[in-house]
Amino acid sequence: MVELLKQIKNEEEKIRSGGGSKAIEAQHKKGRLTARERIAKLVDPSTPFFELGIYTAHEMYEEWGGAPAAGAITGLGRVQGRLMMVIANDATVKAGAFFPMTTKKVIRAQNIAIENRIPTIYLVDSSGVFLPLQEDVFPDTDDFGRVFRNNAVMSAMGIPQITAIMGMCVAGGAYLPVMCDHILMTEGSGLFLAGPALVQAAIGQKASAEELGGAKVHAGISGTADFREPDDESCLARIRALVDKMGRKPGAPFDHKTSEEPLYPPEDIYGIFSSDPSQQYDMREIIARIVDGSVFEEYRAEYGQTVLCGYARVGGWAVGIVANQKKHVQSVVPAVGGGAGQKRIEFGGVIYTESAEKAARFILDCNQNLVPLIFLHDVNGFMVGKEAEWSGIIRAGAKMVNAVSNSVVPKISVIFGGSFGAGHYAMCGKAYDPRFIFAWPTARYAVMSGDSAAGTLVEIKIKQLEREGKKLSEKEKKELHESIRSTYERQTDPRYAAARLWVDAILDPAETREVLIWALDAASLNPDVKEFKTGVLQT
Numbered sequence: 001m002v003e004l005l006k007q008i009k010n011e012e013e014k015i016r017s018g019g020g021s022k023a024i025e026a027q028h029k030k031g032r033l034t035a036r037e038r039i040a041k042l043v044d045p046s047t048p049f050f051e052l053g054i055y056t057a058h059e060m061y062e063e064w065g066g067a068p069a070a071g072a073i074t075g076l077g078r079v080q081g082r083l084m085m086v087i088a089n090d091a092t093v094k095a096g097a098f099f100p101m102t103t104k105k106v107i108r109a110q111n112i113a114i115e116n117r118i119p120t121i122y123l124v125d126s127s128g129v130f131l132p133l134q135e136d137v138f139p140d141t142d143d144f145g146r147v148f149r150n151n152a153v154m155s156a157m158g159i160p161q162i163t164a165i166m167g168m169c170v171a172g173g174a175y176l177p178v179m180c181d182h183i184l185m186t187e188g189s190g191l192f193l194a195g196p197a198l199v200q201a202a203i204g205q206k207a208s209a210e211e212l213g214g215a216k217v218h219a220g221i222s223g224t225a226d227f228r229e230p231d232d233e234s235c236l237a238r239i240r241a242l243v244d245k246m247g248r249k250p251g252a253p254f255d256h257k258t259s260e261e262p263l264y265p266p267e268d269i270y271g272i273f274s275s276d277p278s279q280q281y282d283m284r285e286i287i288a289r290i291v292d293g294s295v296f297e298e299y300r301a302e303y304g305q306t307v308l309c310g311y312a313r314v315g316g317w318a319v320g321i322v323a324n325q326k327k328h329v330q331s332v333v334p335a336v337g338g339g340a341g342q343k344r345i346e347f348g349g350v351i352y353t354e355s356a357e358k359a360a361r362f363i364l365d366c367n368q369n370l371v372p373l374i375f376l377h378d379v380n381g382f383m384v385g386k387e388a389e390w391s392g393i394i395r396a397g398a399k400m401v402n403a404v405s406n407s408v409v410p411k412i413s414v415i416f417g418g419s420f421g422a423g424h425y426a427m428c429g430k431a432y433d434p435r436f437i438f439a440w441p442t443a444r445y446a447v448m449s450g451d452s453a454a455g456t457l458v459e460i461k462i463k464q465l466e467r468e469g470k471k472l473s474e475k476e477k478k479e480l481h482e483s484i485r486s487t488y489e490r491q492t493d494p495r496y497a498a499a500r501l502w503v504d505a506i507l508d509p510a511e512t513r514e515v516l517i518w519a520l521d522a523a524s525l526n527p528d529v530k531e532f533k534t535g536v537l538q539t
Helices: 002-016 021-029 035-042 100-116 131-138 144-156 171-178 196-203 209-213 214-222 232-243 266-272 283-286 353-368 386-390 395-408 421-426 450-467 474-494 496-498 510-524
Strands: 049-052 072-080 082-089 121-128 161-170 183-186 190-192 227-229 309-312 317-324 329-332 341-347 371-377 410-422 435-439 443-445
Touching: 002 371, 035 072, 035 121, 035 232, 049 100, 072 100, 072 232, 082 100, 100 121, 100 144, 121 171, 144 161, 144 171, 161 341, 171 190, 183 196, 183 214, 196 209, 196 421, 209 317, 209 341, 214 227, 227 232, 266 283, 266 510, 283 309, 283 317, 283 371, 309 353, 309 371, 317 353, 317 510, 329 443, 371 421, 386 395, 395 410, 395 421, 410 421, 410 510, 435 496, 435 510, 443 474, 443 496, 450 474, 474 496
Parallel strands: 082 121, 121 161, 161 183, 161 190, 183 227, 317 371, 371 410, 410 435, 410 443
Antiparallel strands: 049 072, 072 082, 309 317, 329 341
């Protein structure tokens, strides 16, 4: 765990260097700060910036030299004490151009802001769409145009948006700032639909970038910019002054008390948790290092014990926790089949009928009582076999999935270890609209584990070859198995998921509580809770 965590942190540090020292130097020569320097001056002194999506586009676009963090920085920070979403182009990465994953990253940040009603600040410094990949950036519902559509929707919802143009803002990207509440421009920046070269080619007119859409033009002639600032520092100071004047809207109806630290240090988690699927650990011990005062009010503690449910507080916020128990437990076979009443061992990390029934009911109760939900994943999937089928595992699983799907309180997911198959869905995977989804470095996220998938795929391949009259030696079978397993393992790595925005961040396990507080504070900004309805439940 510690070695893997060190590797993750080293990789993140490299990603933070953006386009590298030469690109940073070039940005400074223009009299401009880098995106990360801007954010550091924007957020309140001595407060952290919680970055989301740092691994976006990791090991992607390598034929174009890569795009660290997809050339954009997104995350949560405090500005004048207010929680804000910050979206900043990194001009050291391909002049801040939009790759396909850049667009998806900005849209993900906007969607988080929409779901949680988070005021948003854009620091724009971008050359526009990365033209060699325009077909994957331009046309679809989760592509470039969605960014501006979201600007309009956020404005209509009353979510404040401030844009600072601190470099180039060209072509379609020019609509983003103009659809926000406030527009600031620094000297030397530019805002235009077409740059000098395109204007000359299209209509034969010669004009400089400054004449077309410089800060002076938009502040004094077009009337588009609200504030013209001499440099980055004064622009960021102006943003802070504007945020300071914002009114406050009513918050969410979730219960909040004074926060209390856990009784046990979070670093204990390193020694408690095991990423080895064959090893057991007690999930209650992890929960005790995350929740306020280490107090966990466990719901139906003696029933369906492979899923833990209960009430707690995190950062003072009341929460309901649904977590996979990784200890094997002894239970009594329910009154079905020939073994009714006998004792049996239930495997940790597996969802049994009773576990699913309990979790579904608990989720319903949390919605009834306006309690946000936290899902802690380390799940192999649902139990299979004759006994499971006779007990109604499909019906119970469907009930849990229904409850998760229709839940109206905020849902936050953290993947500790495995999160496989339908177990991932039932535990509020990405497709089930968690407000945030995080992963530990030990997370594994797929239809099934690498070994299981490799065994299945090798068997299929062997039968296919046999039909063609070919037979593999034991050595060839082993090599094929290892090849498939290694490919599958790479795809189940949380970095692979984070690169594609399937998770919002990879966490240091000891910082899980801190991150959950960020997420709950964000969720508390949205006062709207829809009416809870489940539709038809299989009973």
